[in-house]
Amino acid sequence: MERSDKDAVRAKLARSIGKEPTYEEKKRRKERAKQRRSLGRKREAPTLDDDEEPRPGRPRRTAHGNDATRDGCVVGIVRASVRVRVDGVEVDVAPPRELALAIGDRVRLAERSGRMRIVELEPRRTRLARPDPADPRRELVLAANVDVGVIVASVVAPPLVAGLVDRLRLALERGGVRALVAVNKVELLREGGAEAEELDALVAEWRALDLDVHRVSASTGVGLEGLRASLDGRTSVLVGHSGVGKSSLANALAPHAELTVGELAVGANRGRHTTTAGRMLELGADTWLIDTPGVRQFGLAGWTAADVRAAFADLASFASDCRFRDCTHLVEPECAVRAAVERGALGARRFESYARIARSLASD
């Protein structure tokens, strides 16, 4: 390279880091500002908590300016980019600054300065959300626009945490998502053992509450056909504690998925969380599955005591006989719910799971 060339490159670099914008750069910036203004006018400020119900047949908002826009679905999110499926192809785009996206979000893309950018977020039809640990008044959406939430638990390693299943179910149903349970690693159960009996009792309890339960094993394939059938033609999300086998199930269900499972990342300093970002996979025609990172706890911030009472419909059916109309069933005298537990009309475990959640509300 000639010396003068190098000088020219240096001068260009100096300009490009903002010291002295070139004429072209000034023109480009002006153009971008104009696009941002027109975008701001036309967009109906999508937000994280957009509660607007999608209206069937609602006419599409007009495209921005003369740009061609494309509809896509968010299938993956990592810190530096968002993966969007557009017309059957996955593209990586920059995360928009003003929108917090979730896997499953429907977005609109447009070309901006030669790159595809997300310019609009469609209202979410359903959602699985939890409070942001950093700011419990804010919600983090784990998955959007899903039909089914598969609560994955494992019989042993890690042991089944019934309370987490309850909480996930409440959060799913509140977000408009039908919950079902997949109990994984069933091949590890010793037949007739205490754990097997314990599981039978829990499963009976869940089924009595109209919760579909599948006993499965990602390792042996047991029960996968039944689970697969209940996901057919729908979009589903796998949720549950870390290590229960969500990614293993996704791999077993999706023909070409190669998600990382447990062993490979054990020992990493963040503990056992193998999956660190959600991912949407194609299981078949119109059938999609989202794998999510494991949750340790699942807070229900934003829920009132009345919300929780209403969510436990089986308890509520006894509550009309409580002495106090706003009885919490925890401490009040002449409580018909606790009386029902005492005479065996209401499962003690079911009551305990209610009581645990009701007591913990303040600490979420």
Ligand SMILES: Nc1nc2c(ncn2[C@@H]2O[C@H](COP(=O)(O)OP(=O)(O)OP(=O)(O)O)[C@@H](O)[C@H]2O)c(=O)[nH]1
């Ligand atoms: N015995 C047995 N082990 C399983 C089964 N399914 C998964 N595992 C093992 O359980 C461990 C955790 O599996 P993952 O699929 O990574 O669990 P995960 O729920 O995705 O965990 P996170 O990504 O951390 O949330 C791995 O060692 C798997 O091999 C099963 O059906 N039987």
Ligand SMILES: [Mg+2]
């Ligand atoms: Mg995983």
Ligand SMILES: [Zn+2]
């Ligand atoms: Zn009561």
